[in-house]
Amino acid sequence: MKKTTLLSTQHLALLTLALLAMCFAPALLKTYGLYLLTLWLVYVIAAMGLNLTVGYAGLKSLCHAGFMGVGAYTVAIMMKAGISFWIASPMAIVICFALGLVIGFPALRVQLHYLGFATLGFNLLLVLFFRNEEWLTGGTFGIQNIKRPDFFGVSLESNTSFYFLVLAITVIFGVLLALLLRSPWGRAFAALRDNPIRAESTGVNITAYTLMSFAIGAAYAGIAGALFAPLVNFIEPAPFGISNSLLFLMMVVIGGSGRFYGPVLGAAIALLLPEYLRFLKDWYLAVFGFTAVAMMIWLPGGLLSMKEAWQLSQAKRAAGQKQIAEVAAAATAKGATA
Amino acid sequence: MTDFMQLLLSGVAMGAIYAMAALGFTLLWQAAGTINFAQGEFVMLPAFAMLIGMSMGLPLWASFIVAVALSILVLGAAFKKWIVDPMRGSGVVSVVVATLGLSIGLKSFVKAGYSAEPHPFPSIFGDEVFKLAGVTISYSDVGALVFAGLMVVGLQMFLNKTITGRAMQAVAQNTFSAEALGINVKRMIFYTFAINAILVSVTALLITPTYLAKFDMGDNIGLKAFFAAIIGGFNNSRGALLGGILVGVLENLAGAYLTPAYKDGVALVLFLAVILVKPDGLLGTPQERKV
Structure with missing residues (x-):
């Protein structure tokens, strides 16, 4: 009998090659290029989480940027209070997970569509919170000079070392997601997306699983936010608004929702393409939006399909x-x- | 007390306007299964069409008529033909993403092609106010309330009393039986899109004096319309009116007596409260799920 391995040889070889390339990339890039590459990885983490919610469990979540904001503000506020990054970032994950449960519960009791509206409204509420609670979040001025963490006494302040931290965390969370998807949980998520009523009648507790997939997705946004804050050193409400939540959903769907590498590609398109299309200026988003419409008509499965x-x-x-x-x-x- | 009355009245007026956008939203959902996340932008576009019309020297009422015609053509016919029809059968998520993409595209298009600044917009009922028992009332609030009320009641009558309206309801309830009964389903669905186009144009006419014409004005309006629709009951036209007015009044009162900073969050809280207690909305009836 053929031994079942985790990955095919070809897949493993390509993955190793890609990782090697990622390890050597900093040597070839200037400061801005390295910053973009790091930001891309942060977006990949967030989009991977959203892909679990949207692509594998079939739920529409439109609050991903908001959750990322919660993660970013949690880390920024705690680090300003002198608490270590290594305590603050798990806190960011836990808070986002808990928020996911709180917001998902009422919406998911009713209808899957309602989650879309509930999350959209919740994102609006989060932005209002970031903007108005100046005592905590600094309001529109935001929080400045967020330090990058140490790792057992080694400073990760430099761009390259911080890049490797983000790369390591991306790989760890990617592997965790792959393992989750291979577990019975992952199969339950897929069953849920394909036919919720059938899944329920075969004994899958749909409310619990939909809630879980949503909350885990939110937790991924939390860690992405936790890395975003020290990466850019300065956070304010704008990057965590509704339009970026829509952008995250676009990333997942354009890359190929429900495909493991979909968000990796989608995040690259949403983040790196504008850099090359600078000449389009304000028109870029218009082109992006209309392209998304065209793609949904002709290629609803995303680029990877x-x-x-x-x-x-x-x-x-x-x-x-x-x-x-x-x-x-x-x-x-x-x-x-x- | 007079403050309270004033807030109540302007809240009801604003709510009636939300109700129109909400109504169009539910009609599309019922007739064509389209969840239109670009509904807010559908309100923004006629507002800019009227603005352009006025800058070319047309009076407001004439630009409104032009905007309605353009809306039926673009937001009704073209939207249905080129976006909704080709996506039939490709699932709700694809439609949602397509309308989200449309929302981003239209917003950025107006921002890049016209202006990123907010533009003042005249009220068709003028700026005058009058006093009634000590309460200051503006003509534009009363006008908006009457206009929106007439629209909603008129639409209700059309749907219930005319043959075409009843045929449209039949299509919304069961497309297959409607077709078997000889109803021209395609035409009825087009009528729904056309009605939505008229509703968003009227919404634009009434709401833009308050919201100002800005490329992202649709974000808030669209969201309020969704919430109003669900609070009232997604499958009930009168529900949209009730939901809209509840949202309009409560956010006005919360903005004045609790905190103005979180005024825009009121609709979400109300929405969550309603679906926890009554999942089908206040006036909605339970829907069966299909396997």
């Missing part, structure tokens, strides 16, 4: 031609007998 979509259209065309050939053959046969 291109191969399948192409194969499907080829198969359809082949089937169509076969049918035409058969009809033609039948017609000629008929003509021959007549």
